[in-house]
Amino acid sequence: MAKVLVVTSGKGGVGKTTSTAALGAALAQTGQSVVVIDFDVGLRNLDLVMGAERRVVFDLINVVQGVAKLQQALIRDKRLENLWLLPASQTRDKDALTEEGVRRVIADLKTKFDWILCDSPAGIERGATLAMRYADEAIIVTNPEVSSVRDSDRIIGMLDSKTVRAERGERVEKHLLVTRYDAARAARGEMLSIDDILEILATPLLGIVPESQDVLKASNVGCPVTLNNTGSAPARAYIDAVRRLMGETVSMTVPVERKGLMDRLLRRRAA
Amino acid sequence: MMNLMRLFGGRAASAPVARERLQILLAHERGRNGASDLLEVLRAEILGVVSKHIDLDPDKVVVRMDRGKFVSMLEVDIEVPNGVQRSMMVAAT
Numbered sequence: 001m002a003k004v005l006v007v008t009s010g011k012g013g014v015g016k017t018t019s020t021a022a023l024g025a026a027l028a029q030t031g032q033s034v035v036v037i038d039f040d041v042g043l044r045n046l047d048l049v050m051g052a053e054r055r056v057v058f059d060l061i062n063v064v065q066g067v068a069k070l071q072q073a074l075i076r077d078k079r080l081e082n083l084w085l086l087p088a089s090q091t092r093d094k095d096a097l098t099e100e101g102v103r104r105v106i107a108d109l110k111t112k113f114d115w116i117l118c119d120s121p122a123g124i125e126r127g128a129t130l131a132m133r134y135a136d137e138a139i140i141v142t143n144p145e146v147s148s149v150r151d152s153d154r155i156i157g158m159l160d161s162k163t164v165r166a167e168r169g170e171r172v173e174k175h176l177l178v179t180r181y182d183a184a185r186a187a188r189g190e191m192l193s194i195d196d197i198l199e200i201l202a203t204p205l206l207g208i209v210p211e212s213q214d215v216l217k218a219s220n221v222g223c224p225v226t227l228n229n230t231g232s233a234p235a236r237a238y239i240d241a242v243r244r245l246m247g248e249t250v251s252m253t254v255p256v257e258r259k260g261l262m263d264r265l266l267r268r269r270a271a
Numbered sequence: 272m273m274n275l276m277r278l279f280g281g282r283a284a285s286a287p288v289a290r291e292r293l294q295i296l297l298a299h300e301r302g303r304n305g306a307s308d309l310l311e312v313l314r315a316e317i318l319g320v321v322s323k324h325i326d327l328d329p330d331k332v333v334v335r336m337d338r339g340k341f342v343s344m345l346e347v348d349i350e351v352p353n354g355v356q357r358s359m360m361v362a363a364t
Contacts, residue, residue, distance in 0.1 A: 146289050153297050189284025196290045200297060 002110035005117050005245075006135040008159075010151030012122030014143045015179040018215055018225070020119040021049045022235070023139070025224035026242040028083035032114040035074065037086040037105075039131035040121035041097055044088035050077065051222025052085050061089040064101030070108055079227055084113070097130050106134045124158060132163055137173040137245075139206060143180045144192040152176075152201055175206035177241060182211045183254045207241030208254045209234050233257050310334050317347060325351055 007020045017040075024036040037060060038046035047053045052075050058068035063086070070086075077083035086109075089096065109116050120131035132138060138159050142152045156174060165172045178197060185191040198205060209215075214232040218225035226235045233255040240250045314334040321327055331350035336343055 146293055149293055150296060150300075153300070157301070186286065189286045192286050192289050192293075196286065200290070200293050 002113055003115055004106060004110070004134055004136045005115065005139060006120055006132040006137075006159075007117060007139045007141060008120040008128065008132055008155050009141040009148070010122065010124060010128075010155040011143075011148045014141050014148050015209070015215075016122075016141050017045050017049050017119055018219060019139065019141050019177060019179065019209070019238070020046060020117050021224040022218075022226045022238040023242055023245075024115075024117050025077075025080060025083060026226040026235075026239045027115050027117075027245070028077070028080045029226070030242065030246065031082070032246075033082045033084075033112070034115045034117065035084040035086055035109055035113045036117045036119060037109075037131075038088035038119050039097075039127050040119065041088045041127055042090065042093055043121065044090050046119050047075075047085060047087045048222060049219050050085055050224060052077070052087070053222070056087045059087045059089040060105065061092045061096045063105055064097060070105065079223075095126065097126065099130060099133060102130050103134060124154065128155075129158070129162055132159060132172075134164055135159075135172055136165065137175065139175050139177050140201075140203060141177050141179055142197060142201070144178060144182075144186065144194075144197060146192075149192065149197060149200055156201065156203060174203050175245070176201060176203040177206045177209065179209040180211045181208050181254060183256075205252060206244055207237050208252065209237040209241075210254055210256065212257065231258070310336055313345075313347075317349075321349060327351070 007016050007023070009016050017038075020036050024034050028034040036046060036050070038044050039060070040046075041061065044056075044059075047056050055075050058073035060073065062068040063070050063073045073086055075085045075087065077085065086105075106116060118131045118135065121127040132155075140152050140155060140159075142148050159172045159174060160166050163172050176198070178194060181194070182191055186193040194205065194208060210233050212232065212234045214229050215225055215234050218228035221228065225232065226238050229235055230239075236255040240253075240255075243250045314332060317334065318327065318329055318332045321332070327349065333346075333348040335346040335348070337346065
């Protein structure tokens with residue numbers, strides 16, 4: 001049974017696209033067939049983060065409008081043969097997406113893939129509501145920061161009211177993914193802790209991705225962090241999250257950087 | 272005391288402040304969102320039911336909720352044009 005997941009947050013810049021790419025790649029590495037869809041019409045970026053920006057010919061809007069077939073728009077990842085990308089349009093505006101068009105595309109993708117990951121644009125307008133519209137499950141990406149938590153709360157409310165599942169009286173299963181987490185700062189009381197966030201949002205935790213330089217390094221070279229540096233702290237966090245998505249019980253820890261003694265001493269002085 | 276703590280322990284923890292601000296804000300926003308949605312649904316359904324029998328101006332149907340500590344008051348205010356009653360009586364005879 002294909003599963004449709006939306007990666008959403010309300011607030012921009014919290015790591016939706018990074019997380020979609022990282023989770024998609026980690027899922028594909030377990031042998032599942034995965035498609036990631038960019039819903040950010042006009043400001044596409046998932047192609048860039050995945051290193052496929054020069055291979056985009058057709059996009060989601062072309063498929064919705066019948067200009068291109070789905071098979072023509074899907075881009076196969078160069079590293080993983082069972083990972084595919086459906087890019088967003090760079091030129092059209094978001095009104096080109098229709099609810100019926102998105103429904104048809106997702107229904108078609110469901111016959112071809114095990115997992116469909118919808119990378120939502122920021123905000124609560126058309127692009128964001130369409131990205132969540134047909135979702136079975138939702139990953140809410142949150143930073144330990146007041147504006148991000150507030151927007152997540154808003155998005156959770158929308159998942160419970162504006163999705164097809166919600167309208168049918170069914171549940172969209174929700175998962176919280178906390179990114180850019182700094183355990184040391186949280187311990188010093190300088191940052192909302194995981195417990196604070198969970199208490200406020202009352203949503204089950206999928207994973208904790210630590211603040212890490214590896215995330216930027218990976219997007220610099222156009223490779224999901226889970227493929228670029230599999231042993232890095234954020235990659236391990238995403239891989240654990242994927243195992244939980246697939247139903248495994250994995251104890252919740254904040255992965256830490258593996259560093260040498262010199263590294264630690266130098267860093268401490270620099271900070 | 273606070274100054275001493277700041278001197279030795281660095282800055283005062285700001286996370287508890289963030290947490291408290293969020294809790295207060297979200298309690299307020301959740302209440303408001305829920306209420307406005309419910310009222311809009313009620314208004315639409317009441318309008319639908321009454322419109323089956325009487326021609327109404329949709330703008331003249333007002334649904335309000337006054338939240339009290341123990342009970343809340345749901346107020347439904349529907350303005351019915353006078354011409355309608357006559358046509359209803361004609362239809363009944």
